[in-house]
Amino acid sequence: MLKLAPALTLTLMLGPVAAGLFGTLLPAAGYVPALGGTAMSREPLRLLLGQPGIGQSALLSLGTGLAATLGAFTVVVLFTAAFEGSRFFRLLRRLLSPLMAVPHAAAAFGLAFLIAPSGFVMRLLSPWATGLQRPPDLLIVGDPLGLTMTLGLMAKEIPFLFLMLLAALPQADPLRSQRVAASLGYAPVAGWLTTVLPRVYPQIRLPVFAVLAYATSVVDVALILGPTTPPPLAVRLTGWMNDPDLSLRFMASAGALAQLGLSLFAILLWICGERLAAMLGRRWIEGGRRSAAERLIPALSGSAMALLATAMLAGLALLALWSLAGPWRFPDTLPHHLTLRAWMVHGPAAGDAIATTLAIALPVIAVAIALALACLENETRDGRPVQHRSLPLLYLPLIVPQIAFLFGLQILFLMAGLHDTLLAVALGHMVFVLPYVFLALSDPWRAVDPRYGHMASALGASPARSFWRVRLPLARKAVATAAALGFAVSVAQYLPTLLIGGGRVSTVTTEAVALAAGGNRQLIGLYGLLQMLLPFAAFLLAAAIPGVAHRRRADGEAAA
Amino acid sequence: MTDALVFDQVRIVLAGRALIALDRKISPGEVLTVMGPSGIGKSTLLAYAAGFLDPAFSAQGRVLSGPLDLTRLPPHRRRLGLLFQDPLLFPHMNVGENIAFALPADLRGRERRGAAVAAALADVDLAGFEARDPATLSGGQKARVALMRVLESRPRALLLDEPFSRLDAALRDQIRRLVFDKARARGLPVLLVTHDRADAEAAAGPVLDFGSPSAADQPAASAASDCSRP
Numbered sequence: 029m030l031k032l033a034p035a036l037t038l039t040l041m042l043g044p045v046a047a048g049l050f051g052t053l054l055p056a057a058g059y060v061p062a063l064g065g066t067a068m069s070r071e072p073l074r075l076l077l078g079q080p081g082i083g084q085s086a087l088l089s090l091g092t093g094l095a096a097t098l099g100a101f102t103v104v105v106l107f108t109a110a111f112e113g114s115r116f117f118r119l120l121r122r123l124l125s126p127l128m129a130v131p132h133a134a135a136a137f138g139l140a141f142l143i144a145p146s147g148f149v150m151r152l153l154s155p156w157a158t159g160l161q162r163p164p165d166l167l168i169v170g171d172p173l174g175l176t177m178t179l180g181l182m183a184k185e186i187p188f189l190f191l192m193l194l195a196a197l198p199q200a201d202p203l204r205s206q207r208v209a210a211s212l213g214y215a216p217v218a219g220w221l222t223t224v225l226p227r228v229y230p231q232i233r234l235p236v237f238a239v240l241a242y243a244t245s246v247v248d249v250a251l252i253l254g255p256t257t258p259p260p261l262a263v264r265l266t267g268w269m270n271d272p273d274l275s276l277r278f279m280a281s282a283g284a285l286a287q288l289g290l291s292l293f294a295i296l297l298w299i300c301g302e303r304l305a306a307m308l309g310r311r312w313i314e315g316g317r318r319s320a321a322e323r324l325i326p327a328l329s330g331s332a333m334a335l336l337a338t339a340m341l342a343g344l345a346l347l348a349l350w351s352l353a354g355p356w357r358f359p360d361t362l363p364h365h366l367t368l369r370a371w372m373v374h375g376p377a378a379g380d381a382i383a384t385t386l387a388i389a390l391p392v393i394a395v396a397i398a399l400a401l402a403c404l405e406n407e408t409r410d411g412r413p414v415q416h417r418s419l420p421l422l423y424l425p426l427i428v429p430q431i432a433f434l435f436g437l438q439i440l441f442l443m444a445g446l447h448d449t450l451l452a453v454a455l456g457h458m459v460f461v462l463p464y465v466f467l468a469l470s471d472p473w474r475a476v477d478p479r480y481g482h483m484a485s486a487l488g489a490s491p492a493r494s495f496w497r498v499r500l501p502l503a504r505k506a507v508a509t510a511a512a513l514g515f516a517v518s519v520a521q522y523l524p525t526l527l528i529g530g531g532r533v534s535t536v537t538t539e540a541v542a543l544a545a546g547g548n549r550q551l552i553g554l555y556g557l558l559q560m561l562l563p564f565a566a567f568l569l570a571a572a573i574p575g576v577a578h579r580r581r582a583d584g585e586a587a588a
Numbered sequence: 589m590t591d592a593l594v595f596d597q598v599r600i601v602l603a604g605r606a607l608i609a610l611d612r613k614i615s616p617g618e619v620l621t622v623m624g625p626s627g628i629g630k631s632t633l634l635a636y637a638a639g640f641l642d643p644a645f646s647a648q649g650r651v652l653s654g655p656l657d658l659t660r661l662p663p664h665r666r667r668l669g670l671l672f673q674d675p676l677l678f679p680h681m682n683v684g685e686n687i688a689f690a691l692p693a694d695l696r697g698r699e700r701r702g703a704a705v706a707a708a709l710a711d712v713d714l715a716g717f718e719a720r721d722p723a724t725l726s727g728g729q730k731a732r733v734a735l736m737r738v739l740e741s742r743p744r745a746l747l748l749d750e751p752f753s754r755l756d757a758a759l760r761d762q763i764r765r766l767v768f769d770k771a772r773a774r775g776l777p778v779l780l781v782t783h784d785r786a787d788a789e790a791a792a793g794p795v796l797d798f799g800s801p802s803a804a805d806q807p808a809a810s811a812a813s814d815c816s817r818p
């Protein structure tokens with residue numbers, strides 16, 4: 029059974045991606061007999077290209093995605109270069125780690141509440157500084173260039189890239205590298221950029237690609253913060269796909285393939301950028317320049333990081349405040365009074381959404397954890413790590429834009445009669461939960477001293493007993509954390525839930541995003557808060573599980 | 589009485605390069621010491637016998653306990669008691685659970701198992717330590733618990749991988765004596781791998797030194813036959 033685990037895991041993770049891409053390809057070529065398309069044609073593509081503003085939509089997706097990724101990457105790298113090891117660095121590390129679990133949509137709503145014309149910042153400044161009695165007529169949220177959307181994506185991707193970088197850092201031996209560089213006369217930032225970055229970058233490259241693919245094809249953040257005239261490509265595709273007019277699906281599928289091409293093109297551009305950076309870096313190393321804007325970089329990266337972290341936290345606090353707000357007119361800084369009205373009125377409906385969210389997430393993480401443990405245990409018993417061959421495969425579902433294969437998957441589930449079911453949605457979530465669970469679990473699992481397992485066997489414990497009594501308990505903290513992360517990933521899924529559920533499966537995330545178009549801020553605050561609280565609760569539970577190193581001393585008194 | 593532990597033409601190979609080779613019998617109650625610099629595969633030899641050979645290595649030959657070919661058994665049925673440099677007490681179990689984990693399953697009944705644990709602890713002057721967290725023990729106490737844990741699993745033989753090297757000098761002597769006394773009292777064959785000459789002397793048994801110049805040149809073929817057979 030255990031031998032089958034890796035194959036089964038890959039099938040559950042990559043099968044839907046491959047099948048979905050195939051299922052997207054057929055209607056894109058005009059072939060879906062059920063919808064009356066029986067012959068291959070270029071008609072869907074022609075229709076797509078004929079849509080007004082389609083080029084602008086594509087450019088918007090490409091531009092915002094690249095800018096957000098490059099911005100987040102630059103801030104994270106320069107911040108780490110300037111501050112690694114400092115108290116400020118540790119503070120931000122503590123602040124940003126939990127933010128990674130916040131779903132994109134909740135972060136985007138929080139940001140909107142903060143910087144919108146009627147948002148908190150404007151209220152703080154009005155009327156004493158601005159003289160405004162009414163919200164200014166500015167298009168801050170939904171600006172046509174997608175600047176706010178870019179900012180929102182940046183703010184949300186920074187914690188992710190930061191944590192990925194932190195996980196990769198120890199292997200690059202940053203402290204000693206920097207000491208050697210310093211002894212050779214390199215200033216801190218220059219030393220970090222020339223000796224540490226080249227060694228950590230290969231390890232964060234796949235996460236960067238995942239961010240790039242996500243940011244160029246994002247739907248939920250774009251619906252909340254993005255422009256509408258026209259919206260980015262992925263938003264328009266989703267609209268067509270959910271249109272009652274089924275004939276639009278041919279064009280939507282052609283668009284999904286175009287989206288795939290667009291995201292791959294963004295990655296290609298990034299790879300060109302990597303080459304360029306490597307060339308410039310070599311030249312720098314050969315030239316031996318000892319400093320790199322040693323004042324400007326800490327000042328800029330430090331303030332950018334602090335500002336974005338503050339904005340995220342303030343936005344999330346605003347979600348909570350709005351969910352409890354009574355009348356809150358502009359330019360009042362705070363609500364007139366607090367009330368539980370929104371919670372009383374919408375509580376039952378929200379309860380249903382929470383129940384659906386849990387009904388999907390809990391079985392998915394149970395299966396994902398079991399599969400990941402089975403793969404790792406199989407690897408332990410074989411004594412051969414499979415890590416290096418399989419790592420790009422793990423990232424594949426994160427690098428192919430969701431929309432490109434979810435369309436096809438929706439059609440395949442439709443043909444299998446599984447459409448709109450919780451099972452189908454759960455299978456869709458599995459594709460995204462499995463990689464994260466596996467990534468979160470594999471390093472701590474492999475870090476456990478293998479001699480514990482050997483010792484258990486030598487003491488006569490069967491392989492199963494060694495697993496249940498020794499290896500699993502030693503990794504229980506990591507298992508709990510991986511489960512919480514998997515839960516957070518499942519809760520945050522918007523597009524898979526919407527498309528595979530056919531709009532009939534309502535989780536807290538689909539409900540929250542659906543509220544974006546309306547103006548009920550109390551309700552948005554409520555759902556945004558729920559979106560955030562569910563993963564936090566999971567991580568709190570995981571934190572309550574004692575790690576082995578923190579085991580309480582069984583009898584302190586007797587020990588004395 | 590236990591059976592002898594026999595290494596029947598065992599050879600360890602790393603990437604086509606012959607490392608250590610061993611072909612001899614260790615009688616019950618005898619301590620055979622294998623010495624040599626690091627990198628010649630001493631620990632790998634133990635790992636092979638216990639069934640944990642790293643896939644980077646390959647090995648030939650059989651390890652027998654009396655007539656029983658252990659190399660054909662899965663690791664957990666070989667019952668070769670391992671002691672490493674580190675005591676490796678399971679950190680998620682208390683001291684008593686660590687020992688109970690090792691007790692054979694055919695010793696049944698909570699009370700009887702509890703009594704066996706208590707007796708084992710009392711045997712090394714740790715009576716009443718059952719509920720202690722291993723992390724709160726001193727180095728010498730951990731070493732004693734680790735020793736009793738391995739003995740209570742009723743091993744066919746002991747494989748010691750530099751088990752004294754992490755202990756400070758005063759303690760080392762005491763633990764060394766304890767281990768050898770217990771092993772002899774139970775008539776266990778012992779294979780000790782070390783690079784500390786004092787270990788070999790305390791073991792008071794035959795010594796195979798793979799570090800001697802003649803052996804270092806051709807470790808695989810000649811070392812075992814070069815060395816002192818009793």
